[in-house]
Amino acid sequence: MTVLKIARMGHPVLLERCRPVADPGAPEIRRLVRDMIETMEDAPGAGLAAPQVHVPLRLFVFRVLPERSTGAPDDTVIGNTVVINPVVEPLGAETHLRWEGCLSIPGLRAAVPRFRRVRYSGVDCDGRPVSAEAGGFHAGVVQHENDHLDGILYPMRMTDFRQMGFTEELARAEELALRLDTARAAWTSAASRA
Numbered sequence: 151m152t153v154l155k156i157a158r159m160g161h162p163v164l165l166e167r168c169r170p171v172a173d174p175g176a177p178e179i180r181r182l183v184r185d186m187i188e189t190m191e192d193a194p195g196a197g198l199a200a201p202q203v204h205v206p207l208r209l210f211v212f213r214v215l216p217e218r219s220t221g222a223p224d225d226t227v228i229g230n231t232v233v234i235n236p237v238v239e240p241l242g243a244e245t246h247l248r249w250e251g252c253l254s255i256p257g258l259r260a261a262v263p264r265f266r267r268v269r270y271s272g273v274d275c276d277g278r279p280v281s282a283e284a285g286g287f288h289a290g291v292v293q294h295e296n297d298h299l300d301g302i303l304y305p306m307r308m309t310d311f312r313q314m315g316f317t318e319e320l321a322r323a324e325e326l327a328l329r330l331d332t333a334r335a336a337w338t339s340a341a342s343r344a
Contacts, residue, residue, distance in 0.1 A: 151188045154203040159255045161204075165301040168206045174234045179209070180275050186211045187230045195253045197291045199298030202254050209234040209272075210295035218287040224267065225286025233280050236272040238296045240265035241283060248290045250304050251317065260314035262304045264290050 157163050171179060182205060190198040190211055197212035214228040247261040268289045271281035284292055294304060308314065315323075 152185045153192045154185050154189045156189065156193070156198075156202055156253050157204050159252075159303055159305075161254075163201050163204050163206055164254055164298070164303060166201060166206045167301050168201055168208045168299045170208050171234050174209075174273050174275055174277055179207075179234070182207075183209070183211060183232045183275055187232075190230075190253075193253050196287075197295040198253060199295045201298050201301075208236065208299045210236065210298065212291045212295055214288050214291065220286040222286050224282075224284050225288045228288065231280065232274050233270065233272040233292075233295075234274065236270055236292075236296055236299070238268055238270040238292060241267040241269055247313070250290065250294055252294070252304055254298075255303065255305070257316055257318075258314065259317050259320055260304060260308055261310065262294075262307050263309055264293050264307075268292060270296070 173179065182200065182203075186198050186200065186203060189203060190196075190213070196215065196218060197210060199210040200207045209232060211230060211232050212228075213230050214225070216227050219225050219227050242265070244266045245263045246266055248264045249259055250262045251259045266289065267283065267285045269281070269283045270292050271279065274280050282288075297304070297307070305311075305314070
């Protein structure tokens, strides 16, 4: 297996609409999937689409790690999964903002509108059906990776660019907000005892 080079925003392969995979069981597709999983784990990432490794085909890999899952019935921990020639459809019109990063846009995160629940289907490398109804992190990662297959990067989905920043700066701002909340709570508690 091989760790593949990840295309970064600005590379034209990330803006292409990908071609369907003609033979999901072909040796080169199996090798690509193995290499993509190794690349995703090495990065480390939650998902990786074929165009992100310079291959404009309709397939992606993903996983839902324990720290990402909400534990809801449709957002449980999932090991490495491949979806070839996926079809993703929303279950309802309800959306929410979801903080996302992307291996092709390193160092940045943003709040991206996504459907709360989706249904997806496709096949694996053995031609077996892969399908699920998903919510929470699971639904978000599937939508994010599927967007890559249509040449869509998450900034193209954003509605408010004030909710985008460098990961380190966002972490600092969150830490500062937590400290301020703790100080306010201590002050309020002391004031109520006085």
